[in-house]
Amino acid sequence: MRIANVEVLVSSPGRNFVTLRITTDDGVVGLGDATLNGRELAAAAYLTEHVAPLLIGRDAHQIEDTWQYLYRGAYWRRGPVTMASIAAVDTALWDIKAKVAGLPLYQLLGGKSRSGLLVYGHASGAELPELFDSIHEHLDEGYRAVRVQTGIPGLPSVYGVASSRNASAGADAGSDTRYDYEPARRNAIPVEETWDTRAYLRHAPTVFDAVRNEFGPELPLLHDAHHRLTPIQAAKLGKSLEPYDLFWLEDVTPAENQDALRRVREHTTTPLAIGEVFNTIWDYKQLFEEQLIDYVRSPVTHAGGITALRRIFDYAAVYQIKSGVHGPTDVSPVGLAAAIHLGIAIPNFGIQEYMQHSPVTHEVFETTYTFSDGMLAPSEAPGLGVDYNDEAASAFAYAGAYLPVNRLLDGSMHDW
Ligand code: GCO
Numbered sequence: 001m002r003i004a005n006v007e008v009l010v011s012s013p014g015r016n017f018v019t020l021r022i023t024t025d026d027g028v029v030g031l032g033d034a035t036l037n038g039r040e041l042a043a044a045a046y047l048t049e050h051v052a053p054l055l056i057g058r059d060a061h062q063i064e065d066t067w068q069y070l071y072r073g074a075y076w077r078r079g080p081v082t083m084a085s086i087a088a089v090d091t092a093l094w095d096i097k098a099k100v101a102g103l104p105l106y107q108l109l110g111g112k113s114r115s116g117l118l119v120y121g122h123a124s125g126a127e128l129p130e131l132f133d134s135i136h137e138h139l140d141e142g143y144r145a146v147r148v149q150t151g152i153p154g155l156p157s158v159y160g161v162a163s164s165r166n167a168s169a170g171a172d173a174g175s176d177t178r179y180d181y182e183p184a185r186r187n188a189i190p191v192e193e194t195w196d197t198r199a200y201l202r203h204a205p206t207v208f209d210a211v212r213n214e215f216g217p218e219l220p221l222l223h224d225a226h227h228r229l230t231p232i233q234a235a236k237l238g239k240s241l242e243p244y245d246l247f248w249l250e251d252v253t254p255a256e257n258q259d260a261l262r263r264v265r266e267h268t269t270t271p272l273a274i275g276e277v278f279n280t281i282w283d284y285k286q287l288f289e290e291q292l293i294d295y296v297r298s299p300v301t302h303a304g305g306i307t308a309l310r311r312i313f314d315y316a317a318v319y320q321i322k323s324g325v326h327g328p329t330d331v332s333p334v335g336l337a338a339a340i341h342l343g344i345a346i347p348n349f350g351i352q353e354y355m356q357h358s359p360v361t362h363e364v365f366e367t368t369y370t371f372s373d374g375m376l377a378p379s380e381a382p383g384l385g386v387d388y389n390d391e392a393a394s395a396f397a398y399a400g401a402y403l404p405v406n407r408l409l410d411g412s413m414h415d416w
């Protein structure tokens with residue numbers, strides 16, 4: 001079974017997505033996600049110019065060899081563009097193999113280890129009343145765990161907080177208080193936000209205190225610091241949130257310097273999650289071996305595919321570290337479906353992020369996975385269980401959109 005056709009599909013049903021479609025000589029079709037939010041066309045060009053020509057004529061069954069061929073063969077290793085591209089090829093080949101076997105993909109990964117994946121959604125509010133409404137909306141929808149983000153006094157807008165009930169305006173209009181930052185000023189330069197770490201460190205514990213008082217001790221609560229703190233500030237935040245028993249505290253500090261997490265760990269027992277911007281197993285080496293984190297945030301889409309992420313999870317399991325896969329709406333339904341198949345199979349599943357794609361996204365990506373009682377589950381359809389509707393996609397042309405950037409009050413560039 002040879003690869004006969006490779007197509008890079010760029011579309012924008014509500015937000016931009018890069019999808020790879022591989023077709024074999026006997027007509028089996030596989031899909032992969034290579035969406036790199038704000039830098040989509042770099043991954044699309046990498047695939048079109050440098051990967052697609054190498055795939056034609058290859059044995060579609062040789063997933064591992066193709067992975068090694070693209071990773072080692074590029075000479076220039078790692079990096080988000082390369083690894084998102086390899087991920088798309090890898091996922092599409094797993095989709096094909098499972099379709100040929102006539103099995104849902106998770107069966108090829110060892111079968112089910114659980115009946116469903118516990119997920120968390122994005123509750124947010126500029127002020128506590130909106131936040132409480134948002135948490136109630138999530139609970140009413142069945143969510144059993146929620147991420148909590150709020151505004152900070154003195155700052156006009158903050159990461160993770162829906163700016164209005166129509167935060168996802170345009171094609172996504174009508175969405176609720178769930179946070180989404182797309183489509184953010186299409187064809188314009190990035191929005192600039194401001195940040196004040198001291199105000200944040202003062203405010204965050206008061207929010208969690210209020211949420212625990214309102215919703216009680218049981219509900220798993222998560223929080224994302226989005227790479228903004230120094231190690232000692234991160235340590236301070238972890239310590240100040242300990243009374244509120246967080247499920248996890250995410251991206252407290254940028255982790256290029258893995259030693260930084262040692263400092264945080266010395267000071268707090270709040271569980272730590274990291275890795276949504278990592279690309280390979282090497283980014284986790286010290287974090288795993290020194291047991292500096294508790295949850296792995298990499299998605300299939302940005303960490304080299306199902307083959308590579310499964311390896312990361314196996315390595316994590318040695319240290320009792322669990323999965324906590326990134327699932328914002330900029331991971332496409334193809335990337336999410338891959339995560340669901342992997343998550344249902346691995347022994348060390350922790351939680352899955354599930355922001356929910358908009359109805360308009362689902363016009364293009366026809367999915368079969370299900371969400372009920374706060375759990376995601378794969379369908380029994382062969383392969384990933386996702387179809388790409390070309391006709392629907394033709395109505396949604398790509399338009400450049402950037403993530404915001406962040407500055408401190410004195411104008412210095414900061415991490416967003
Ligand atoms: C999360 C993430 C996202 C990212 C986004 C960038 O935890 O879901 O931090 O909100 O900011 O995926 O493209």
Ligand code: MG
Nearest residue numbers: 224250251276
């Ligand atoms: Mg995050």
